[in-house]
Amino acid sequence: xxxxxxxxxxxxxxxxxxxxxxxxxxxxxxxxxxxxxxxxxxxxxxxxxxxxxxxxxxxxxxxxxxxxxxxxxxxxxxxxxxxxxxxxxxxxxxxxxxxxxxxxxxxxxxxxxxxxxxxxxxxxxxxxxxxxxxxxxxxxxxxxxxxxxxxxxxxxxxxxxxxxxxxxxxxxxxxxxxxxxxxxxxxxxxxxxxxxxxxxxxxxxxxxxxxxxxxxxxxxxxxxxxxxxxxxxxxxxxxxxxxxxxxxxxxxxxxxxxxxxxxxxxxxxxxxxxxxxxxxxxxxxxxxxxxxxxxxxxxxxxxxxxxxxxxxxxxxxxxxxxxxxxxxxxxxxxxxxxxxxxxxxxxxxxxxxxxxxxxxxxxxxxxxxxxxxxxxxxxxxxxxxxxxxxx
Amino acid sequence: xxxxxxxxxxxxxxxxxxxxxxxxxxxxxxxxxxxxxxxxxxxxxxxxxxxxxxxxxxxxxxxxxxxxxxxxxxxxxxxxxxxxxxxxxxxxxxxxxxxxxxxxxxxxxxxxxxxxxxxxxxxxxxxxxxxxxxxxxxxxxxxxxxxxxxxxxxxxxxxxxxxxxxxxxxxxxxxxxxxxxxxxxxxxxxxxxxxxxxxxxxxxxxxxxxxxxxxxxxxxxxxxxxx
Ligand SMILES: Nc1ncnc2c1ncn2[C@@H]1O[C@H](COP(=O)(O)OP(=O)(O)OP(=O)(O)O)[C@@H](O)[C@H]1O
Ligand SMILES: [Mg+2]
Numbered sequence: 380x381x382x383x384x385x386x387x388x389x390x391x392x393x394x395x396x397x398x399x400x401x402x403x404x405x406x407x408x409x410x411x412x413x414x415x416x417x418x419x420x421x422x423x424x425x426x427x428x429x430x431x432x433x434x435x436x437x438x439x440x441x442x443x444x445x446x447x448x449x450x451x452x453x454x455x456x457x458x459x460x461x462x463x464x465x466x467x468x469x470x471x472x473x474x475x476x477x478x479x480x481x482x483x484x485x486x487x488x489x490x491x492x493x494x495x496x497x498x499x500x501x502x503x504x505x506x507x508x509x510x511x512x513x514x515x516x517x518x519x520x521x522x523x524x525x526x527x528x529x530x531x532x533x534x535x536x537x538x539x540x541x542x543x544x545x546x547x548x549x550x551x552x553x554x555x556x557x558x559x560x561x562x563x564x565x566x567x568x569x570x571x572x573x574x575x576x577x578x579x580x581x582x583x584x585x586x587x588x589x590x591x592x593x594x595x596x597x598x599x600x601x602x603x604x605x606x607x608x609x610x611x612x613x614x615x616x617x618x619x620x621x622x623x624x625x626x627x628x629x630x631x632x633x634x635x636x637x638x639x640x641x642x643x644x645x646x647x648x649x650x651x652x653x654x655x656x657x658x659x660x661x662x663x664x665x666x667x668x669x670x671x672x673x674x675x676x677x678x679x680x681x682x683x684x685x686x687x688x689x690x691x692x693x694x695x696x697x698x699x700x701x702x703x704x705x706x707x708x709x710x711x712x713x714x715x716x717x718x719x720x721x722x723x724x725x726x727x728x729x730x731x732x733x734x735x736x737x738x739x740x741x742x743x744x745x746x747x748x749x750x751x752x753x754x755x756x757x758x759x760x761x762x763x764x765x766x767x768x769x770x
Numbered sequence: 771x772x773x774x775x776x777x778x779x780x781x782x783x784x785x786x787x788x789x790x791x792x793x794x795x796x797x798x799x800x801x802x803x804x805x806x807x808x809x810x811x812x813x814x815x816x817x818x819x820x821x822x823x824x825x826x827x828x829x830x831x832x833x834x835x836x837x838x839x840x841x842x843x844x845x846x847x848x849x850x851x852x853x854x855x856x857x858x859x860x861x862x863x864x865x866x867x868x869x870x871x872x873x874x875x876x877x878x879x880x881x882x883x884x885x886x887x888x889x890x891x892x893x894x895x896x897x898x899x900x901x902x903x904x905x906x907x908x909x910x911x912x913x914x915x916x917x918x919x920x921x922x923x924x925x926x927x928x929x930x931x932x933x934x935x936x937x938x939x940x941x942x943x944x945x946x947x948x949x950x951x952x953x954x955x956x957x958x959x960x961x962x963x964x965x966x967x968x969x970x971x972x973x974x975x976x977x978x979x980x981x982x983x984x985x986x987x988x989x990x991x992x993x994x995x996x997x
Contacts, residue, residue, distance in 0.1 A: 381845065381852035382882035390885075394867050679863045682824060683924075684852020684880035687844050762824040766859070 381684040383692070392696035395669065396704075403701055406665040409658025410705030410745060411712065414738040416651035418713025421734035423720045424644045430726040431636060438513050438568050440630040441605050445596035445612055448623045457592040458624070462616045463505075466596055469615055471604035476511040477593035478572070479503045481583050485532070485576040486551040487542050499538045500575045501552060502594075503583035511597045512569050519546030519561030522579045530582055532557040535573040536565050552578065555586060568629040569597065658705060659745040666698050666753035677757050678765030691758035698750020699743055706742025710735050773836030775800050775932055775963040776821050781830035783816050783986075790816045791986045794830070798965065800931070803958040805974040806967045808983035814967045815936055817983065821965065822855050822934045823847045835931070852880040856925030858935035860967075862917050864909035870896060870920050871905045877927030888927075895923045899953065915946030922953055926962070933957060933964045939973060947973065 396403040445466065447458050457479075459465075467475045481501040484494065491497075508514075509521045522533055532550065534542065539562040542550060549556045557578065566572050583589035596616070600608040609628065613621035670677070677690055685693075714730045721728035776798040783791040791813045798804060806814050819825040820832050823839050832839045834850060842850070851857075856877070864873050874892035881888070893905055899919050909917055918938055925933055935954065939947035951973060954964050966977065974980050982990035 380882070381848040381880040383880055384882070384884075387879060387885065398867060675863060676865065678824075679859075679865075680879075681848070682822070682851055682857045682859075683876055684848050684850075686848040689848070689880070763819050766824070766863070 381686055381689070383685070383689045388692055388696050389700070391693050392700045395673075395693070395697045396701055399665075402665055402668075403704075406661040407658075407701050407705030407708065409654060409661040410702045410742050411658070411709040413651050413653075413655030413658050413745075414706045414709025414742050415712035415716065416654050416709075417648060417738045417741070418710050418730065418734045419716035419720075420644055420647040420651060422713060422717030422728070422730045424647075425731050425734075426717060426721050426726055426729045427724070429729045430724075431633060434567060435630060435633050438630060438633075439599070439602075440628070440634070441600050441602045442512070442568050442629055443598050443600060443605065443609055443612070444569070444627050444629055445598065445616055446625045446627075447594065447617075448625045457590075457594055458596065459617055460592045462593055463596055465615050466598055466612060469600075469608055469611060471601040471608050473599045473601060474507065474511045475596060475598040476505045476508040478505075478508065478577075478595045478597070479580070479583070479589055479592065480594045481578065481587045481589055483553040483587050485538070485542065485557075487544065489551055489554075491551075497541055498574060499541060500571070501587070502572070502575045502577055503580045503587075503589050504533075504577040505580060508577070508597065509563070511599055512566055512572075514566045514569075515564045516561045517564045519559070521561055521563075522577065528579060528581050528585075530555060530557040530586065531560045531579065533561040533563060533577045534559060535563050535575045535577070537573040538576055539563075541574075550576075552576065553587060567633065655741060655745055658702070659749045662698055662702050662705075662746055663749035663753065665701070666694060666750050667756075669697070670694065670753045670757045673757075674760060674765045674768045677760055678762050678767075681760075681762035681765065687758040690760075691754045694754035694757045695747060695750045698754070699746040702742045702746025702749065703739070706739045706746075709742065710738055713738065772800065773833070774798055775802075775835060776965075777833040777836075778817075778820070779831045779833070781820060781827045781832060783813070783820065783825070784828040789986055791820070791827075794986075794988055796981065796988065796991070798932075798963050800963055801958055801961045802979060803955065803964045803977055804966070804979045804981060805977035806965060806981050806983065807969070807971075807974045808989075810969075812983040813986040814983055818934050818936055818965060818967060821932070822857055823850060824857075848880070853928050854931050856928065856930035856933045858918075858921050858925045858933070858938045860937040860940050862909070862921045864917060864921060864924075866909055869906045869908055870901060870912065870916075873909065873920055874923040874927055877924040881928055892923070892927060895927055896920070899923055913946075914941050915943075915949060918942060918946070918950055919953065922950065926957060929962075931961075931963060933962050935964065935966045937967050937969065939968060939970060951976065 463475050463477045466472055481503050483501045484496045485499050485501055504522060506522050506524060517536060544550060544559055546559050546561055548559050550559060584591060609626050612626045613624035617624045680690060717730050718728045774797045778794050778796040781791060781794040808814050820827055871889055871892045874896055875888040878888040896905055901916060901919060904912060904916060938950050954966060958964050968974050978994045980992050981988060
């Protein structure tokens with residue numbers, strides 16, 4: 380029996396590669412780039428998605444927004460005054476808050492034209508709005524029972540940036556001075572409020588002519604019942620004209636963003652696959668050259684007792700080792716790219732296990748395929764032929 | 771009686787229209803030391819390759835230890851080459867990536883022995899051959915005679931029954947050539963059958979048996995006593 384131990388096989392493959400290190404590195408580069416592309420694409424998109432998913436998770440997907448439907452013949456875009464009370468009577472609804480548009484503008488000082496909105500809407504908000512939205516104040520505080528009656532205002536984060544003010548500063552709402560008591564963090568589930576100045580409900584009624592009908596309700600429902608609640612809300616909120624009520628789920632937009640990431644990922648993965656293919660051709664090329672150059676060595680090994688299968692395995696192992704090294708380098712590079720992305724974006728790096736194992740597996744398969752034809756050709760050589768040509 | 775180590779029965783070899791060997795009958799017993807001589811192109815290397823199963827005859831039969839090589843498949847032939855046959859090539863065919871010990875150890879590469887044991891035996895053998903201070907040298911750092919001794923060591927490391935040497939002294943001066951011949955003679959004393967191709971009349975004259983080829987035919991097969 381002529382035998383070749385696995386260890387010796389790997390040793391032979393390694394010594395084959397060491398003979399032309401530069402050539403080996405260059406041909407493994409294609410594989411490395413391909414695998415790096417796959418790992419980095421999956422890692423970066425997965426890190427971004429993980430961030431998005433974590434955000435969704437923190438914000439909750441059980442928030443519903445109720446607005447008056449707008450359109451021809453639907454009248455003013457307001458809900459009945461009893462809308463929030465009616466909504467809270469739906470059993471799975473756990474919390475309801477409301478916002479109402481106020482017909483006023485907010486200005487840094489009285490020198491600014493009162494008709495100038497600056498893109499900032501003034502809205503009256505219930506005190507529990509922030510809790511229902513899952514939002515946070517960046518500085519200062521939110522409206523509460525005590526402040527709600529006084530001329531105080533809380534600014535969404537874009538509104539605060541545009542006005543260039545923070546807590547403790549007074550701004551003008553219409554022709555009255557309001558004290559800024561807080562600035563909010565961004566509200567991903569209610570982005571329109573980022574551009575708003577929020578005042579207390581009572582103050583708005585007393586000083587800014589608010590009639591009392593809410594424009595928008597925000598409510599939380601039991602997570603398993605969100606769909607059912609969504610269906611019954613229009614009739615609950617406006618029994619006479621349920622068609623005037625529009626219910627939406629703000630988290631849907633984020634969820635859609637999560638799904639959209641996949642299409643882009645597919646495209647980049649395709650590019651990675653092309654790089655892998657090119658890498659495979661490079662490996663095949665190097666192996667074909669290796670077989671031609673090493674005919675004498677092949678003949679010698681046959682004379683030393685190698686079977687055809689041993690010779691075939693030696694060249695296959697060399698191709699697979701070459702692409703495995705390329706693949707490992709690619710995984711490292713891909714993980715490094717993902718980590719760099721995560722650091723710059725301030726998110727947690729996620730290198731998916733399936734990207735690493737998949738990348739390596741693909742590298743191995745590419746190597747095996749690339750090595751197959753050269754290996755079979757090497758094994759077909761008759762010992763005398765091989766020895767004769769080598770002189 | 772045990773069968774001959776090598777037996778050729780009506781062996782012919784053709785390359786296309788070219789008859790390189792014709793109708794060769796030859797029998798080599800255990801422990802024989804045989805010189806194969808003949809002009810260039812007479813088919814000496816071809817004959818050796820057929821004995822060593824590196825090539826197959828176009829006609830006739832090669833029997834090794836009584837078994838027809840033509841009936842053996844690739845694994846069985848490989849097994850013969852791994853343990854039962856040793857080759858020494860005129861051009862050495864040493865591997866530049868390995869040192870002397872590593873090269874000799876490849877003689878047992880397909881034996882199933884672990885690498886450490888292969889190297890240990892290779893080093894021992896090189897010491898016996900007076901190359902103890904050359905163990906770590908790559909072939910390129912060895913003299914022609916040293917390389918040939920390394921090549922012979924590789925061929926005999928697995929203790930083959932049949933050693934086939936194609937002009938092992940061809941590249942060597944007479945002193946180094948004499949060393950190599952002394953080595954082959956010593957192997958024969960251990961029962962190894964040794965076949966040596968040589969151009970050198972003097973070398974051939976020292977051998978107990980001489981087979982002479984001309985145009986692919988055996989034209990003389992004489993024992994030393996008959997001369
Ligand atoms: N694969 C082959 N294809 C064609 N012709 C071959 C082949 N192998 C050997 N020959 C021819 O067979 C003849 C004998 O070759 P061989 O190598 O056996 O000669 P030799 O006696 O060993 O010669 P030398 O002393 O020069 O080594 C030569 O004419 C050679 O050209
Ligand atoms: Mg020859």
